[in-house]
Amino acid sequence: MKKSELKQLIKEIILEDNKLLQEAARCTKTTGKTSSDRKGKKWMKCVKDGDGYKRIHWGQKGVKVTGKSGDTKRKKAFRARHKCSSAKPGTPRYQACKDW
Numbered sequence: 001m002k003k004s005e006l007k008q009l010i011k012e013i014i015l016e017d018n019k020l021l022q023e024a025a026r027c028t029k030t031t032g033k034t035s036s037d038r039k040g041k042k043w044m045k046c047v048k049d050g051d052g053y054k055r056i057h058w059g060q061k062g063v064k065v066t067g068k069s070g071d072t073k074r075k076k077a078f079r080a081r082h083k084c085s086s087a088k089p090g091t092p093r094y095q096a097c098k099d100w
Contacts, residue, residue: 027053033095043099047090058092058099065099075100 027046030053036044042059059065066075079085084097 027055029053043095045095049090054090056090056092056095058096067099 029046030048031046033043033045036042036057036059038044038057040061041057042061042063044055044057046053046055078100079097082093082097084093084100087094087097
C-alpha cells in the first residue's frame with residue numbers, strides 16, 4: 001500500500017468516527033438523569049423541545065442536593081435565588097429546582 005493511499009484511508013476512518021460520535025451525541029428520545037460529560041456540571045439528560053429533543057446539563061459538581069427532606073432554610077434560599085417558581089420545563093433551571 002502506498003503512503004498516499006494509507007493517508008487517504010486514515011482520513012476516511014477519522015471522518016467516519018467523527019460522524020458516529022456526533023450521532024451518538026444527539027438526543028433521539030427522552031432519557032433519565034445521568035452523570036454529565038460537561039466540565040463543572042453534575043447531571044445531564046435529554047428532554048423534549050418542541051418537535052425535537054435537546055440535552056441539558058445542570059448541577060454544580062461537589063454540591064449535595066438536599067432533596068425532599070433536607071435543610072429547609074437552605075432549600076428555601078436555593079429556590080428563591082434561582083426563581084424556581086418561574087422556571088420553564090425543559091430548562092436546566094427547571095431540572096435543578098426539581099432536584100431541590
